[in-house]
Amino acid sequence: MGRLLNYAFLIKLGFKVKKGRLINPSSVFYTNRDKYYEMLSRADSLRSDDLLSWCEYFLLGLKNEIEKIDSLLDKSYVEKEILFPLLKIAHDQKFITTEERKILEYLVSKDDMMMKSEELSHMGITDSRKKASTMAKLRDKKMIQPIVPNGRIYTIHFVNNYLLRGIMNVLQQKGFVSDFLNTK
Structure with missing residues (x-):
C-alpha cells in the first residue's frame, strides 16, 4: 500500500511514472531490504520523528535514483x-x-x-x-x-x-x- 501511495504522490507532483516508469520508487526499497523493513517498521509507529525518518529515507533514495538516471542520460x-x-x-x-x-x-x-x-x-x-x-x-x-x-x-x-x-x-x-x- 505504501508503494502505491508513493507512486500516487509522485504522479501528483508531476513525475511521469506512468509513461515508461523512468523513476521507480521501488528500487529505493530493493537496494537494502533490511533498511527498508527497519524504516517501514519505524513509520508504522506513526510518531512524527519516525514518519520524518521514513520521508528522509525515501527522499534520499529517490534522489539517488534520479542521480543514476541523470548519469545514464549523459x-x-x-x-x-x-x-x-x-x-x-x-x-x-x-x-x-x-x-x-x-x-x-x-x-x-x-x-x-x-x-x-x-x-x-x-x-x-x-x-x-x-x-x-x-x-x-x-x-x-x-x-x-x-x-x-x-x-x-x-x-x-x-x-x-x-x-x-x-x-x-x-x-x-x-x-x-x-x-x-x-x-x-
Missing part, C-alpha cells in the same frame, strides 16, 4: 564509464576481436553513434570487399544494425549476448542494478 558518462569498459572486458575475455573492439569504440565515440562502411578506412580497412565483409560479420554477430532495414548506415546493437551481459555487469559494478536482481 552520453559522456555512458561512453567512458559503461560502454568503453564493456568493450574492454569483451575484448579481454576474447568475446570480440581487436578489430571489432576498434570499430565499436569508434562507433561509440561518434556523437550520433552511426557509421557507414566507408568509415572503416579510418581504421586501415581500405578494400571495399573487406569493408563489406567486416560490416556483414558485425551485423551477423548482432553487434551493429542498420538504422533502417537494409540501410547502409549502422549503429551499435547490444543484442549480442556477450555485449548485453557485459553491459549488465558494468551497470551492476557501478551500482545501477539492485542487489535483488542478483541470482547468485
Whole structure:
C-alpha cells in the first residue's frame, strides 16, 4: 500500500511514472531490504520523528535514483564509464576481436553513434570487399544494425549476448542494478 501511495504522490507532483516508469520508487526499497523493513517498521509507529525518518529515507533514495538516471542520460558518462569498459572486458575475455573492439569504440565515440562502411578506412580497412565483409560479420554477430532495414548506415546493437551481459555487469559494478536482481 505504501508503494502505491508513493507512486500516487509522485504522479501528483508531476513525475511521469506512468509513461515508461523512468523513476521507480521501488528500487529505493530493493537496494537494502533490511533498511527498508527497519524504516517501514519505524513509520508504522506513526510518531512524527519516525514518519520524518521514513520521508528522509525515501527522499534520499529517490534522489539517488534520479542521480543514476541523470548519469545514464549523459552520453559522456555512458561512453567512458559503461560502454568503453564493456568493450574492454569483451575484448579481454576474447568475446570480440581487436578489430571489432576498434570499430565499436569508434562507433561509440561518434556523437550520433552511426557509421557507414566507408568509415572503416579510418581504421586501415581500405578494400571495399573487406569493408563489406567486416560490416556483414558485425551485423551477423548482432553487434551493429542498420538504422533502417537494409540501410547502409549502422549503429551499435547490444543484442549480442556477450555485449548485453557485459553491459549488465558494468551497470551492476557501478551500482545501477539492485542487489535483488542478483541470482547468485
